[in-house]
Amino acid sequence: xxxxxxxxxxxxxxxxxxxxxxxxxxxxxxxxxxxxxxxxxxxxxxxxxxxxxxxxxxxxxxxxxxxxxxxxxxxxxxxxxxxxxxxxxxxxxxxxxxxxxxxxxxxxxxxxxxxxxxxxxxxxxxxxxxxxxxxxxxxxxxxxxxxxxxxxxxxxxxxxxxxxxxxxxxxxxxxxxxxxxxxxxxxxxxxxxxxxxxxxxxxxxxxxxxxxxxxxxxxxxxxxxxxxxxxxxxxxxxxxxxxxxxxxxxx
Numbered sequence: 001x002x003x004x005x006x007x008x009x010x011x012x013x014x015x016x017x018x019x020x021x022x023x024x025x026x027x028x029x030x031x032x033x034x035x036x037x038x039x040x041x042x043x044x045x046x047x048x049x050x051x052x053x054x055x056x057x058x059x060x061x062x063x064x065x066x067x068x069x070x071x072x073x074x075x076x077x078x079x080x081x082x083x084x085x086x087x088x089x090x091x092x093x094x095x096x097x098x099x100x101x102x103x104x105x106x107x108x109x110x111x112x113x114x115x116x117x118x119x120x121x122x123x124x125x126x127x128x129x130x131x132x133x134x135x136x137x138x139x140x141x142x143x144x145x146x147x148x149x150x151x152x153x154x155x156x157x158x159x160x161x162x163x164x165x166x167x168x169x170x171x172x173x174x175x176x177x178x179x180x181x182x183x184x185x186x187x188x189x190x191x192x193x194x195x196x197x198x199x200x201x202x203x204x205x206x207x208x209x210x211x212x213x214x215x216x217x218x219x220x221x222x223x224x225x226x227x228x229x230x231x232x233x234x235x236x237x238x239x240x241x242x243x244x245x246x247x248x249x250x251x
Contacts (some may be wrong), residue, residue, distance in 0.1 A: 020223030021146075021207045022068020024101035029062030031235065033181050050185040053096040055150060056089045059103035063110055064145045070114050072123040074147035075140040078110045083148035086182070090155035092180025135216050143211055153197030164188045192238055199234035203227055 020152055036054040037040060046052050061080050067079035082103060089099045123134070163188055167179045187193045206227035214221060 004007050008117050019225065019228060020068065021210070021227055021231070022065050024228045027060050027064030027065075028231060028235055029058045029060075029065055032061060033058035048185050050096055052061050052182060053089055055100045055182055056085060056096060056103045059100070059107055060086050060089075061149070063103075063107050064142075065151065066114075067110070067142070067145075070117070071118055072125075073129060073137045074113050074117065074124045075110065076138050076145075078106060078113060079145055080141045080148075082106045083145040086148045087151040087155055090152050091159055092182065092184040095183050097098070139211070143208060146204045146211070148208040149207075150201045153201040156193065156197045160184070161188060195237050196234065199230070199237065203231055203234065205247070206230060224244075 033055065036045075036051070036058065043049070063081050063082040067075045070076075084108075085099060085103055089096065090093055113124065125134070129137070160180055163179065164181070165188060167181050210224045210227055213224065218221075
């Protein structure tokens with residue numbers, strides 16, 4: 001007969017290097033932001049400030065990725081708030097520059113909260129919530145973050161793409177300033193947007209599947225590597241396809 005305290009020699013080693021969605025998203029977000037702040041894209045932003053929506057996306061990805069390394073209620077809740085900006089930005093409901101400032105502010109708040117928690121060596125809400133409640137919030141808030149990441153592609157394919165050509169045509173004479181094109185540039189000819197949005201949706205599904213397999217993961221077991229490697233396939237595809245211009249291919 002065995003007990004709950006019996007040794008288990010088959011238990012995997014702890015996830016020493018924390019390789020998983022957090023590391024991948026963090027690096028992806030940094031590369032994403034670096035590209036859209038680089039001289040390569042400066043002219044695009046000057047010509048059309050609506051391209052700053054990519055800054056919002058990158059800041060969201062960075063925050064969610066970084067929150068993977070701070071498993072506290074405050075950290076994950078702030079990441080959840082940050083992730084909620086994804087569908088709001090992707091829908092074109094708000095000015096991209098305003099959303100960029102909001103995302104940057106939330107990231108700064110996340111950094112300050114994590115600094116305070118690590119300085120105190122205790123989560124901010126540790127005394128207010130039971131351990132069970134903390135575990136539930138910490139895991140499920142990240143699951144919702146995966147869902148919110150998927151909205152980058154879902155909103156593009158189901159909310160924007162079916163109507164973009166009509167709005168673009170109607171709005172040509174007034175500066176493409178109708179509907180969501182008021183805050184987002186037309187992207188139906190951008191192959192990188194298609195590939196990246198499809199891959200990010202697949203990644204969100206993989207993250208959710210791997211999270212389901214690990215559950216609360218209180219013993220910090222190694223995270224499955226499928227999503228991590230697929231994430232880097234997405235990054236490489238994006239870099240390879242950057243020079244490609246889809247103008248005229250999609251009606």
